[in-house]
Amino acid sequence: MNPNQAIQNPENVCFNCLKETIVHKINIPTLGWGSQFNNFSTRIQLCDNCYSVTNPDWWKLNVIKGKTDLEGEHYEYEDEILNFVNQMPLAGQELFWNRFASGAFVDIYMKAQDWIDYKQGILPYEKRKEYGLYPTQEKQEESDCDDESIIEWDEYGYPTQESLEKLEQILNGNDIRKAIKAFYSALKENYYPDCCGSTEVEVRGEIKKVWEYHTGGWSGNEDIIRVLENSWVWSLTLERYDAGGHYYFEPIEKWENTLKNNKKEKRI
Numbered sequence: 473m474n475p476n477q478a479i480q481n482p483e484n485v486c487f488n489c490l491k492e493t494i495v496h497k498i499n500i501p502t503l504g505w506g507s508q509f510n511n512f513s514t515r516i517q518l519c520d521n522c523y524s525v526t527n528p529d530w531w532k533l534n535v536i537k538g539k540t541d542l543e544g545e546h547y548e549y550e551d552e553i554l555n556f557v558n559q560m561p562l563a564g565q566e567l568f569w570n571r572f573a574s575g576a577f578v579d580i581y582m583k584a585q586d587w588i589d590y591k592q593g594i595l596p597y598e599k600r601k602e603y604g605l606y607p608t609q610e611k612q613e614e615s616d617c618d619d620e621s622i623i624e625w626d627e628y629g630y631p632t633q634e635s636l637e638k639l640e641q642i643l644n645g646n647d648i649r650k651a652i653k654a655f656y657s658a659l660k661e662n663y664y665p666d667c668c669g670s671t672e673v674e675v676r677g678e679i680k681k682v683w684e685y686h687t688g689g690w691s692g693n694e695d696i697i698r699v700l701e702n703s704w705v706w707s708l709t710l711e712r713y714d715a716g717g718h719y720y721f722e723p724i725e726k727w728e729n730t731l732k733n734n735k736k737e738k739r740i
């Protein structure tokens with residue numbers, strides 16, 4: 473079985489080894505905010521062999537709820553599940569991410585082989601245009617959050633009111649991926665050039681990789697922080713705060729899977 477060839481009749485096919493046999497059919501329902509399955513449901517099918525290399529607890533799909541609504545909810549093992557999915561052959565991933573997927577974030581269904589070709593970076597330009605897609609690489613760069621910066625500075629070194637409002641709008645908009653990207657993009661904007669970036673600090677007794685942001689007491693920076701503070705992303709990413717305007721956030725990689733799914737999604 474060619475791992476890059478779309479499955480014709482997937483009903484009894486194992487997504488992982490691509491064999492047609494008796495399979496466990498596991499439906500993964502959509503969850504709310506905070507989950508990588510937010511507005512996204514799908515199915516995974518595994519033969520006995522492939523099922524046995526996973527942890528059966530994953531498939532109980534226990535939902536962990538945050539203490540507040542803002543923290544949202546997620547499946548206890550969703551990272552493990554998605555890591556497993558992402559190592560499956562593309563023909564299996566296509567079924568998971570495309571054919572069996574549904575939800576508000578899956579507005580563009582692709583022809584199975586087109587999805588696989590797109591993932592391999594060989595879908596012709598004309599077809600990509602039809603789907604409104606960029607080549608894999610371009611999109612990847614975009615999700616690294618190096619795209620447009622939202623914050624604009626005035627001549628006195630303050631963020632402009634318009635740009636703060638634009639940031640606020642995106643953070644509270646419907647597009648959660650755009651909101652996440654905007655959040656991290658804003659964290660790259662700092663009046664003092666060396667006052668933000670990747671570092672490692674102690675968080676609750678553990679050394680962790682974080683994104684640091686120091687306001688330096690500059691009210692322009694504090695204006696940005698105030699806008700970010702009022703978004704749902706804040707409580708899901710802030711790891712540590714030290715008095716005096718020293719903030720430490722989880723790095724954007726935390727959202728890798730959420731942002732990756734972006735490719736086939738377009739929300740209007």
Ligand SMILES: [Zn+2]
Nearest residue numbers: 486489519522
């Ligand atoms: Zn299998």
